[in-house]
Amino acid sequence: MKELYRFRQFLAEGKLLKEDQKYYSLLNDLRDEGLLNKSGISGLQSKFNLSKEKAKEIFDEYLEDLKAEQPDAFDFFMKDLAEGKLLKEEVNYHIELLTPEIAFNVESGKLADSPYEFGTEDEIEDGEVDVTTYTDADELDEFVFGRSYNQAKYFEKEHPGLFKVVIK
Numbered sequence: 001m002k003e004l005y006r007f008r009q010f011l012a013e014g015k016l017l018k019e020d021q022k023y024y025s026l027l028n029d030l031r032d033e034g035l036l037n038k039s040g041i042s043g044l045q046s047k048f049n050l051s052k053e054k055a056k057e058i059f060d061e062y063l064e065d066l067k068a069e070q071p072d073a074f075d076f077f078m079k080d081l082a083e084g085k086l087l088k089e090e091v092n093y094h095i096e097l098l099t100p101e102i103a104f105n106v107e108s109g110k111l112a113d114s115p116y117e118f119g120t121e122d123e124i125e126d127g128e129v130d131v132t133t134y135t136d137a138d139e140l141d142e143f144v145f146g147r148s149y150n151q152a153k154y155f156e157k158e159h160p161g162l163f164k165v166v167i168k
Helices: 004-013 016-032 038-047 052-069 073-082 123-126 137-143 151-159
Strands: 093-097 102-105 108-112 131-134 163-167
Touching: 004 123, 016 038, 016 052, 038 052, 052 137, 093 137, 093 151, 108 131
Parallel strands: none
Antiparallel strands: 093 163, 102 108, 102 131
8 A cells, every 4th residue: 555655646746748648647547446457458449549569668667656656465466476366356247238238349349339420321331340249248258348246347347237247
């Protein structure tokens, strides 16, 4: 907690660019929830409509800054990562769809209840917009969430009303 306070103080002093602050704020929240490793890059993509490359670049910069400003917090994160604690998920869960279908925009990483939230019928048919629709919750979990409970919970929070994560 002391590291978190120092990092927020660092942010308040304006040592980061304002644009970076919004990214770092999300990454700090994910770190505090134990979701940084599983949802950091995809969270940046989804929330800020970034490419995977840009999101990875911001994520890597965040880790470098974390190491420089809060070595204890960085060491703790890396120790857990090395021990597999951040990668292991032993939550027995399943997904329940709350809509007949869920559309996933491959480029933006966003979900919606209709593919037409992302483009017109012609754009989708012509392949200008890369959208995959899911009517099977198990397929959504496998292909979008990677069978990751934390990833599913993150998307549930970011896209309320589409599905729910149910612990068995």
